[in-house]
Amino acid sequence: MIEYLVTSSVLITALICLRAVFRNKISRRLQYALWGLALLRLLLPFPLMKSPLSVMNAARTAPLQAREEKAVPNVPAPEALPSGAGSTQIVPGDESVPGGVQKQGGKSGSGDSAAEYLKRIWFAGSAAGIFWVVSTNLRFYARLRKTRMGYEAPEAGLPVYVSPAIDSPCLFGLPRPAIYLTPRAAQSGETMRMVLEHELCHYRHGDHLWSLMRGLCLAAHWWNPLVWAAAILSRLDAEMACDEAVIRRIGEGGRLEYGRALVDMIAVKKAPSGLMCAATTMVSGKRGIKSRLDMIIKKPKTFVPALVAVIIAAALCVGCTFTSAKTDAGVKSKRLSPEEALDKLISGISFSDSQVSFTIPEDYENPKDWNIHIAGRALSGEFSQSLHFYEDVNDAKAWERGKTYAVALSKDYVELSISAALPSQSGGTIEKSASLLPSISYNIRKLGAAGSVLLPSPEGAKLCEDIIADFMVKSAAWPAADVDALDECYLIEQKYSNGKNIDYYAYKLEGLAYLQHGVGGQRSRLNDELYERFKAYADSRLAGGSAQERFAREYVDKVIESFKSYGVIIKDSKITSLKKAARFENLTAYPIELWLLEYRMLPEDISKVIFAGGMTQENGAITEYGSMGQPLLIISYPNGNPTYLGNTWTGSVNEEGGMENGLRLWLENRKLIKPETYQGDHYNVSFKLSDGREAILILSQPVRKGSGGIWCVERWYDSYGNMYLVTPDLKGEAYKYYLELQAECDSGHRPGLLDPRQAALEYITGTMGQHATFDSIKVSEKYSGLDADVVVWSLLNEICSSPAASSNPGDYIKAHKSSYEALVSGGETTLRYICSEFLKGGQTGLNGHIMRSVMLDILGGEAPDLGTASTGQEWFERWKDWALKNRGELEKNNAKSALLFKVMKSA
Numbered sequence: 001m002i003e004y005l006v007t008s009s010v011l012i013t014a015l016i017c018l019r020a021v022f023r024n025k026i027s028r029r030l031q032y033a034l035w036g037l038a039l040l041r042l043l044l045p046f047p048l049m050k051s052p053l054s055v056m057n058a059a060r061t062a063p064l065q066a067r068e069e070k071a072v073p074n075v076p077a078p079e080a081l082p083s084g085a086g087s088t089q090i091v092p093g094d095e096s097v098p099g100g101v102q103k104q105g106g107k108s109g110s111g112d113s114a115a116e117y118l119k120r121i122w123f124a125g126s127a128a129g130i131f132w133v134v135s136t137n138l139r140f141y142a143r144l145r146k147t148r149m150g151y152e153a154p155e156a157g158l159p160v161y162v163s164p165a166i167d168s169p170c171l172f173g174l175p176r177p178a179i180y181l182t183p184r185a186a187q188s189g190e191t192m193r194m195v196l197e198h199e200l201c202h203y204r205h206g207d208h209l210w211s212l213m214r215g216l217c218l219a220a221h222w223w224n225p226l227v228w229a230a231a232i233l234s235r236l237d238a239e240m241a242c243d244e245a246v247i248r249r250i251g252e253g254g255r256l257e258y259g260r261a262l263v264d265m266i267a268v269k270k271a272p273s274g275l276m277c278a279a280t281t282m283v284s285g286k287r288g289i290k291s292r293l294d295m296i297i298k299k300p301k302t303f304v305p306a307l308v309a310v311i312i313a314a315a316l317c318v319g320c321t322f323t324s325a326k327t328d329a330g331v332k333s334k335r336l337s338p339e340e341a342l343d344k345l346i347s348g349i350s351f352s353d354s355q356v357s358f359t360i361p362e363d364y365e366n367p368k369d370w371n372i373h374i375a376g377r378a379l380s381g382e383f384s385q386s387l388h389f390y391e392d393v394n395d396a397k398a399w400e401r402g403k404t405y406a407v408a409l410s411k412d413y414v415e416l417s418i419s420a421a422l423p424s425q426s427g428g429t430i431e432k433s434a435s436l437l438p439s440i441s442y443n444i445r446k447l448g449a450a451g452s453v454l455l456p457s458p459e460g461a462k463l464c465e466d467i468i469a470d471f472m473v474k475s476a477a478w479p480a481a482d483v484d485a486l487d488e489c490y491l492i493e494q495k496y497s498n499g500k501n502i503d504y505y506a507y508k509l510e511g512l513a514y515l516q517h518g519v520g521g522q523r524s525r526l527n528d529e530l531y532e533r534f535k536a537y538a539d540s541r542l543a544g545g546s547a548q549e550r551f552a553r554e555y556v557d558k559v560i561e562s563f564k565s566y567g568v569i570i571k572d573s574k575i576t577s578l579k580k581a582a583r584f585e586n587l588t589a590y591p592i593e594l595w596l597l598e599y600r601m602l603p604e605d606i607s608k609v610i611f612a613g614g615m616t617q618e619n620g621a622i623t624e625y626g627s628m629g630q631p632l633l634i635i636s637y638p639n640g641n642p643t644y645l646g647n648t649w650t651g652s653v654n655e656e657g658g659m660e661n662g663l664r665l666w667l668e669n670r671k672l673i674k675p676e677t678y679q680g681d682h683y684n685v686s687f688k689l690s691d692g693r694e695a696i697l698i699l700s701q702p703v704r705k706g707s708g709g710i711w712c713v714e715r716w717y718d719s720y721g722n723m724y725l726v727t728p729d730l731k732g733e734a735y736k737y738y739l740e741l742q743a744e745c746d747s748g749h750r751p752g753l754l755d756p757r758q759a760a761l762e763y764i765t766g767t768m769g770q771h772a773t774f775d776s777i778k779v780s781e782k783y784s785g786l787d788a789d790v791v792v793w794s795l796l797n798e799i800c801s802s803p804a805a806s807s808n809p810g811d812y813i814k815a816h817k818s819s820y821e822a823l824v825s826g827g828e829t830t831l832r833y834i835c836s837e838f839l840k841g842g843q844t845g846l847n848g849h850i851m852r853s854v855m856l857d858i859l860g861g862e863a864p865d866l867g868t869a870s871t872g873q874e875w876f877e878r879w880k881d882w883a884l885k886n887r888g889e890l891e892k893n894n895a896k897s898a899l900l901f902k903v904m905k906s907a
Contacts, residue, residue, distance in 0.1 A: 008041045011321040012226045025306035032241035035234035042217045051323035129219025136276045167803040171199040172279040182805040194261035201242045202280040212278035259296040336363045338422040342432040351567040355406045356436045362402030370399045376416030443493040463534045471515040477522040547642035572602040582659050586735045595633040661727035677714035680705045684780035685760040693719040699756045702738040710753040713763045719797045792833040795819045809849040824857045835903040838876040848872025862894045
C-alpha cells in the first residue's frame with residue numbers, strides 16, 4: 001500500500017512539473033493526454049514489474065522504512081508513577097508494577113491499532129466520497145430531466161435539450177449522453193453552433209467518461225491534496241484541449257468568433273457541477289479564463305524539441321512509478337560491519353508525537369551479538385524512578401533483524417537513552433549511545449526585568465545543564481524560598497520538545513548559591529563558582545542584547561519549536577545578520593521599521609529536514625532564504641518604545657516602494673490601520689475593463705488637500721471585490737515621490753494631475769493598458785474619509801454576476817451566500833449605501849431586488865409590511881413614504897430606519 005501511495009504521488013508531482021515547464025510549447029491535447037497516466041496509476045493498485053528505475057529503490061535505503069507486514073513491539077509508558085521515595089525499576093512483563101508492560105511475544109498495541117484506525121478512516125472517507133459521486137450525479141440528472149425541453153439540432157448527432165436549471169452548456173450522461181444548452185445559448189445561432197461543436201468535441205474525447213473516473217479517484221484518494229490538484233488541473237486541460245480541437249475543426253477564420261462565444265459562456269464564474277459530477281462544460285472558472293483566451297488569441301505553436309522532451313520525460317515517469325523496487329536474486333546484500341550497524345541503528349531512531357522507535361539493521365548478520373539497553377528516569381512529585389525496557393529481549397538475545405521496536409513516551413520522562421554494543425572485529429567491544437527523548441532547550445529570564453528572555457548560546461546551554469546536574473547530585477535539601485522577594489533571582493526554563501517543561505530558580509541567599517525546583521519545590525546548594533559564571537553570562541547577554549535582537553531570538557526560537565514538532569532536533573543556532581531594511585514615517589502615527597533577519601540552525605540529522613516554505617540549507621545548516629525570501633521583522637515605535645508586531649517575508653520585493661506596499665496590506669489586513677492610503681477627500685472613478693467587467697479606482701490627494709493638490713490612484717477594485725494597492729515603481733517612500741510630483745505641478749508641469757478625471761484616465765490607459773476615453777469613465781461626487789461604499793458596490797456586483805440564466809433573485813443570493821452575508825453584516829454601512837442608491841432612482845432591475853432583500857434583512861423587525869412590489873425601487877418608494885410619515889417615532893426608537901433621514905440630508 002505504501003508503494004502504491006508513493007509512486008502515484010511522485011507521478012502526479014512529475015506531471016504537474018512537466019505541465020508548468022512545457023504548457024506553452026506542446027499541444028494542449030497532448031498535455032491533457034498526460035493526465036491519463038495519472039488516472040491509470042491511481043486505478044492500478046499494483047506495480048507492473050520490478051525495475052531499477054523505480055522510485056521505490058530509493059525508499060529501500062531509508063533509515064527507518066515502514067513495514068506493514070511486521071509487528072512493531074511497543075512498550076507503553078507507565079500509567080502511574082509510585083508516590084513513595086526512592087528508585088523503582090520497571091521490568092517488561094512484571095504485572096505487579098503499576099503500568100507494567102507486556103511481554104514481547106504478542107503483537108504491538110499502538111502501532112497496529114493506529115494503522116488499522118487510519119485504514120478505517122480511509123475506507124470511511126472513500127465510502128462517503130463514492131456516495132458523494134453517486135448522489136451528485138443523480139441529483140444533477142433529476143434536475144435536468146425535470147426541466148429540460150427538446151431542441152432540434154440534427155447536425156449534432158446526439159440528443160440536444162434546453163434547460164434553465166444549468167448555468168452553462170454541458171455534456172452529461174453515461175449510457176445515453178446528451179448536450180444541454182442554457183436558454184441564452186440557444187438564442188444565438190452562431191453561439192449555439194460553437195457550443196455544440198465544443199460539447200461534441202468533449203464527446204469525441206470521451207470526457208464525460210473521464211469525468212466519472214476523475215470523481216472516483218477523488219473518492220478513493222480524498223485525503224491526498226496531490227490528487228485534488230491533478231483533478232483540478234486535468235479538468236482545465238480538458239477544456240483547453242477541447243478549445244484547440246474545436247478551432248482545428250472550424251478553421252482559423254472562426255478563431256475569434258469562437259473566442260467571443262467562449263467569453264459569452266464563461267460570464268458564469270463557476271461550473272454547473274463540481275469535480276464529482278460526470279458533466280463537461282464550457283466553464284472553467286475565472287482562474288482558467290485568461291489562459292484559455294490567451295491560447296485562442298495568441299495561437300501558440302508546438303515546438304518539436306519540447307514535444308520530444310515531454311515524451312521522453314513521460315516514458316521515464318512511467319518507468320519510475322509503474323514499477324516496484326528491483327531485487328537482485330542470487331546476489332547477497334552488503335553485510336554491515338559492527339561500526340556501520342551501530343551507526344545505522346542510532347541514526348535510524350525516529351520520533352513521533354507519542355513514541356520513539358528504532359530498528360535492528362537487517363544487514364548485520366548475527367542478531368544475537370546485539371547488547372541493547374534502554375533506560376531512563378521519570379519524575380513523580382519530588383521523587384524519581386528508574387525505567388528499563390526490553391531487558392527480557394536483551395537477556396534472551398532475541399533481537400530480530402529488520403524489526404522495529406518502540407517505546408511510548410510520557411511527559412514525566414526526564415531521561416531516556418539507548419546504549420547498543422557489538423563485538424568488534426579486533427576482539428573487543430564497540431558501544432554507541434543516544435538520547436531517546438527529544439532534545440532539551442533553555443530560556444533564561446531575570447526576575448523583575450520584564451521581557452528579558454534569551455535563548456542561550458551553546459555556552460549558556462552548557463552552563464544550564466551543569467547547574468541542573470550539580471543540583472541533582474546533591475542530597476541535602478531545604479524548603480523553598482520566596483523567589484519573588486529575592487533581590488537577585490534567575491529563572492531557568494528547561495523545555496522538552498515533547499511538551500514537558502521544568503522551571504528552576506538560581507539565586508543567592510545569605511551569601512550562598514542555591515538552585516530551587518519550581519516555585520514551591522525544595523532547594524539545594526549550588527557550587528558558588530558555577531553560579532557566578534552563570535550569573536556573569538546571563539547579565540552580559542541580557543544587558544547587551546537590543547530589543548531588536550530579542551525579537552529576532554524569539555522568532556528563531558519559534559522556528560526551532562516548529563521543527564521539533566516534526567521530530568527535527570536543532571542542536572545549535574545563531575543569528576548571522578540583523579539589519580534595518582526600511583523605515584516608514586507616514587504609515588501610522590508612529591514610525592515602523594522592517595528588519596531583515598538571517599540565521600543558521602544546525603540540526604542533529606539534516607536528512608530528516610523537509611525543506612519547504614522558503615527553508616534551505618547552507619553547508620549543512622538550515623537557513624530561511626528561498627521562494628518566500630528572507631524574514632522581515634515588523635517593529636513599531638509608539639512613544640519611542642520598540643514593539644514587535646509580527647513578521648513578513650521579502651519575497652521578490654527588493655525595493656522600499658514594494659516593501660511599503662506589502663507592509664500597508666499587512667497592517668490593513670490586521671486592522672492596525674484603516675484601508676485608506678491618504679486621508680482627506682476622495683473620488684470613485686468607474687470604468688469598463690477590456691473583458692467587459694466593471695472596475696473602480698479610488699483617487700486621493702497624497703500631498704496637498706483641496707485646490708492645487710495633485711490627485712493619484714491609491715487603489716482599485718475589480719468586479720469580484722478584489723482590492724489592488726497602487727504603489728509607484730520607485731526606490732523611496734511613495735510620499736516622497738508624490739512630493740516631487742507636486743513640486744513639478746506647482747512649477748507648471750503635468751497640470752492634468754490637478755484634475756481627478758484626467759489623472760484617472762492617465763492611469764487607466766497608461767499604467768493599466770486599458771482602452772478608455774474622457775467621456776467613458778464615470779467620476780463620483782467628492783467624499784471625505786474612508787470609502788466603504790466601494791466594498792458594498794463590489795459585493796453587489798459579485799452577487800448579480802450569476803447565474804445568468806436565472807430570473808429569480810433568490811438564485812443569485814443562493815449562489816453567493818458568503819457575499820450576501822457580508823453585505824448584511826455590514827449593517828449601517830451597507831444600509832447607508834443602499835439608501836443613497838435608491839434615492840438616485842432607477843433601481844428597477846436585478847440590483848434593486850438584491851438591495852431590497854439586503855435592506856429587509858438588516859432592518860429586521862423595523863421593516864413594515866408594505867405588500868408586494870414589482871421592483872426594488874417601487875418597494876423603496878413605499879418604504880420612504882412610510883418612514884417620512886412616522887419620522888418622529890423612527891428617530892426616537894428605530895435607529896436603523898432613521899438612517900434614511902441622514903442620507904437624505906447629505907444627498
